[in-house]
Amino acid sequence: METETVPLDRRQRRRLETIEEVLDVAADLMREQGVAGLSIGEVARRMGIRPPSLYVYFDSKNALYDGLFARGWRLLNEYMGESRTQVLDRATLDDALLEVGTLFVGWAVANPAYSQLLFWRPVRGFEPSADAYEPAVESLSGARETFGEMQRRGWIRADASIDEVTRDWTILLAGVISQQLSNAPHESFAKGSFTMALPRLVGMFAAHYAAPSPLTPRRRARHASQR
Amino acid sequence: METETVPLDRRQRRRLETIEEVLDVAADLMREQGVAGLSIGEVARRMGIRPPSLYVYFDSKNALYDGLFARGWRLLNEYMGESRTQVLDRATLDDALLEVGTLFVGWAVANPAYSQLLFWRPVRGFEPSADAYEPAVESLSGARETFGEMQRRGWIRADASIDEVTRDWTILLAGVISQQLSNAPHESFAKGSFTMALPRLVGMFAAHYAAPSPLTPRRRARHASQR
């Protein structure tokens, strides 16, 4: 109540730094050993402290997973950057979707440990908290908004349900990521047996949801000016 | 070398029975507690024996996972039964694919623990052995053969690559299963937010790969109006 005018005192800042360091080490470990390979003891060992000291910053191992879950979605959202709005300038629906799809799947395949944590449910007893879920929800609603805008611009059929379009899109991306990571986790995005199917599947998706008569740039401009 | 004329002596038969019992209990446990919740100690406890005794039948916990992996794929293949050949009598490609897709995804959603083990890679250090992989390979090559036969019968475009068709199909099913189990694991198949997208996605898939001409005009009209 009384010291809230000071944004961050030294102690709080130091505490946040330590929390970030714990997450750094935990993310490294998860990348090396897989999601289930994360161990409180090993994190402490690498930080040069004793395991119980970690409980000052994270109440449990699942709280650590929760922090990693939130961080993973934040990293992914940062990586996607402004692409969701920028692709609205692309020539075709197919081009636009392939660009964001490639970014998304590319990050997932390059970060398999995070992907397991974000897209699957590998840890017994771990359910992401509402706070940790927030960036995930943000990502989904961002996709929905983009599809809505695409429909407003006449790229997507007017009779298509944006919720259904969004759902189908996430299913498609999840399928590619899931199959690639489960069956050939060491293949790169460029040479992945399943990631290579992405352009084809995006084409299928775009053709299915594209407005019936593909709009020429002129018609698209006319369409947009009507709103 | 000397006793191989006898197909199964009592000891061997008893051993196989015990192995089956271990797998029964392990599958129950996995269903109750999730894939990672499987514990050698708990399996032994439920069988009324001591944990070390299990090592007579399974060299390690991962060997137990291996047995469950093979058994899961066998159960799924049995569940699919003769559907892959029977659906060749259906009226449309869409009907046929929706039928096998519904069976496959339905089993997966009804058996989430097995699904995690079969379709994801949740256990650190566990890589299915070649033996355990055999029924999985059988399932995939069965799908490929069905698509090949569909192409021979003129249902699927002659210029489509059967390998690509098969791959896209597995991605689609994996996407639905993955999203449903990760985001709403307690929803039934009938009411699942993601399983409900299956008919739509199968329609998209069928429309994309269907041969342009073999359908009568009436069927084609019905096909198109389904969207």
Place this chain on the structure above:
DNA sequence: GTCTATATGACGATAGAC
């Protein structure tokens, strides 16, 4: 407030007696 030291109980796994 933050850490160390220590303890508990479960786990996977092994050795060796019977």
Place this chain on the structure above:
DNA sequence: GTCTATCGTCATATAGAC
């Protein structure tokens, strides 16, 4: 083939030093 005994590791909890 099953047991007891045991090992090392794990997540977690608590007591108390600084």
